[in-house]
Amino acid sequence: MRLTLHTDYALRVLIYLAVNTEERTRIQAIASAFGISHHHLTKVVQQLQHHGFVHTIRGKGGGICLAMQPARISVGAVTRALEPADHMVECFHDPGQCAIDGQCILAGALRRATEAFFATLDTISLEQLVRNRGETLRGRLDLPLIAVSG
Structure with missing residues (x-):
């Protein structure tokens, strides 16, 4: 299954937000870090806010931050929220326009494969994606490294 750029x-x-939890982040900073259009990323953030994954704060001192702990955000939940449910094949649409709709077992097989795909992604949390990689990711995203006292 291929994810849309929107979900990616x-x-x-x-x-980015999971490795930069110390402060609110401006969309422009994320757009610059990944080389993505600010305009496009704004639409993505609006969807993330709509689905409850991020909080947005307007005005001076504003920005975006995670709406919950990274351990509570599964890759499956994010993907399921943002991916169109019926985009794999035309027969996923109801009613289908295919001449063999109802006689072909492909739709059922693809639905089971899609369910298995999401079930696998449900086992991966945002926290797992960044665990033990925080400093490396911060470096790659041009974020300041966190000083560890001790």
């Missing part, structure tokens, strides 16, 4: 970008936004 949404996961990148969430990863």
Whole structure:
């Protein structure tokens, strides 16, 4: 299954926010870090907010942040929220326009494969994506490294 760019970008936004929990982040900073259009990323963030994954704060000192702990956000939930449910094949649409709709077992097989795909993604949390990789990811995203006292 292929994810849309919209979902890909949404996961990148969430990863960025998960490794930058110390402060609110401006969309422009994320757009610059990934080389993505600010305009396009704004639409992605609106969807993430709509589905409850991020909070947005307007005005001076505003920005975006995760709406919950990274451990509570599953890749499956994000993907399911942002991917169109019926985009794999035309017969997923109800009613289908295919001449052999109702006689072909392909739709059932593809639905089961899609369910297995999402079930696998449901087992992966945002926290798992960034665990033990925080400093490396921060470096790659041009975020300041966090000083560890001790």
